Amino acid sequence: MIDVENLTKRYGKTVAVDGLSFQVRPGQVTGFLGPNGAGKSTTMRMIIGLDRPTAGRATVLGRPYAAHAAPLCVLGALLEARSVHRGRSARNHLLALAQTHGIPARRVDEVLETVGLGKVAGRRAGGFSLGMGQRLGIAAALLGDPAVVMLDEPVNGLDPDGVRWIRTLLKDLAAEGRTVLVSSHLMSEMAVTAEHLVVVGRGRLLADTTVSELIASVAVSRVLVRSPDATALRDALVSTGATVTGREPGLLDVDGATPESIGELAARSGLVLHELTPRRASLEEAFMELTEGQGL
Ligand SMILES: Nc1ncnc2c1ncn2[C@@H]1O[C@H](COP(=O)(O)OP(=O)(O)O)[C@@H](O)[C@H]1O
Ligand SMILES: [Mg+2]
Structure with missing residues (x-):
């Protein structure tokens, strides 16, 4: 469990994080979503005490991260700026970390296997590709078998x-059963990875919700209609107050009417339908609506 309470960070005039409060619960992947510059990395640095909050606090399993006797065994992190001793092999890099944290050496080979670096463990980490470097960073995060x-x-x-x-x-x-917090500026990625979302913009909380609730909360849901009587159908729909746009002849994008009401209207008017498809809002659209008017 991570608990962020009224967390604020100012750098001079920049308010990187602005009174942010949320909890990250175990047993699910929580996505920390927001555009670049929203304050995600700053929040994560404050959670592990690499940056001091201007106000508020963050705790991990009920205590500030640094107050834990064996912090690596409580929370493992991969931050954006990675630090690896470039001359060391992957195994030695992890061994050095393990030794300074009282973690048994056998754990090094376990995490190397978990991240798929077992075969290249003896190679210099400095020569690793970006992907291998990420895997090594994740191996380091998992080294202490952390709950978070x-x-x-x-x-x-x-x-x-x-x-x-x-x-x-x-x-x-x-x-x-671990607590997993993963940040991203990519809504498409979060849609397939996370169950829960903490959405931030300009350092502020925009939403703390499940992915499906966020999508369902979007007022805009459209219906795609294909009809050989598109022109007449468009007029009938507009007279009911719906907004209708057309991308190509015979195809209508209807906003503000349900598939049921469109089908019934067409039947009453004697108009033929070839297709009637409800289009759910994507997470992308939900996010756009959420950040609209925020100047993001
Ligand atoms: N060390 C720093 N000094 C000054 N400004 C910073 C520093 N770190 C972050 N910022 C600013 O704080 C804001 C939030 O940055 P960051 O937390 O990196 O956002 P994100 O990770 O969501 O992209 C940005 O405006 C950024 O320029
Ligand atoms: Mg960042």
């Missing part, structure tokens, strides 16, 4: 295989 895992934009720059791998790993970690 926090990753900052882990899919940035990864190939589709790497993206799929991270997605599965996060779901597995959550299924083991």
